[in-house]
Amino acid sequence: DAKTTQPPSMDCAEGRAANLPCNHSTISGNEYVYWYRQIHSQGPQYIIHGLKNNETNEMASLIITEDRKSSTLILPHATLRDTAVYYCIVRPRVIIGTSYGKLTFGQGTILTVHP
Amino acid sequence: EAQVTQNPRYLITVTGKKLTVTCSQNMNHEYMSWYRQDPGLGLRQIYYSMNVEVTDKGDVPEGYKVSRKEKRNFPLILESPSPNQTSLYFCASSNRGPGNEQFFGPGTRLTVL
Numbered sequence: 532d533a534k535t536t537q538p539p540s541m542d543c544a545e546g547r548a549a550n551l552p553c554n555h556s557t558i559s560g561n562e563y564v565y566w567y568r569q570i571h572s573q574g575p576q577y578i579i580h581g582l583k584n585n586e587t588n589e590m591a592s593l594i595i596t597e598d599r600k601s602s603t604l605i606l607p608h609a610t611l612r613d614t615a616v617y618y619c620i621v622r623p624r625v626i627i628g629t630s631y632g633k634l635t636f637g638q639g640t641i642l643t644v645h646p
Numbered sequence: 647e648a649q650v651t652q653n654p655r656y657l658i659t660v661t662g663k664k665l666t667v668t669c670s671q672n673m674n675h676e677y678m679s680w681y682r683q684d685p686g687l688g689l690r691q692i693y694y695s696m697n698v699e700v701t702d703k704g705d706v707p708e709g710y711k712v713s714r715k716e717k718r719n720f721p722l723i724l725e726s727p728s729p730n731q732t733s734l735y736f737c738a739s740s741n742r743g744p745g746n747e748q749f750f751g752p753g754t755r756l757t758v759l
Contacts, residue, residue, distance in 0.1 A: 549736070574650075574736050574750030575689070618689075627746075634680075636689035 553619030650751035669737030
């Protein structure tokens with residue numbers, strides 16, 4: 532699986548957009564980009580995923596560069612409850628044997644939303 | 647309500663005393679997985695299962711066993727726990743297929759003395 536690189540921490544003011552970058556320069560054509568977050572010590576929560584097109588759902592938007600080597604998760608109006616660790620993960624698109632099952636979390640970005 | 651449940655949520659035990667952490671999902675998911683989380687190391691996959699009777703090692707399988715006899719259950723077994731297995735454990739499940747999100751359980755905090 533491709534390795535991802537994220538800044539260790541970021542701050543954001545409440546009500547402003549939070550833009551979390553992720554570098555995945557070794558991503559292959561059959562790998563999706565996923566974002567999860569973990570609030571305190573709760574189980575990680577799925578946010579969004581994409582392959583090459585930009586994606587938006589009720590939680591966030593995902594912008595993937597044309598060369599797919601990096602992406603940005605956007606929380607359009609951050610709230611205090613968005614304070615969490617955000618993980619960017621790449622994951623195989625095609626099931627090859629049992630390799631699909633391996634999901635690798637990096638260190639993530641600690642996002643702190645302040646009043 | 648669709649969910650992944652784990653039991654127990656908290657456990658303090660002693661070295662060498664066999665224990666099982668249960669995981670159950672009610673979403674008919676084929677794929678299930680166990681992770682451990684340690685400070686500074688993030689989440690690391692222990693074992694995963696693509697379907698009933700199909701399991702495979704993740705990144706840190708040593709000292710753990712799993713079984714998948716039923717689709718909904720994926721217990722994690724520590725035959726002889728040691729203090730280095732003190733950790734926060736998460737179970738997860740999803741449908742097979744590349745576009746499916748994983749649902750995580752609430753976590754089990756294990757302390758081995």
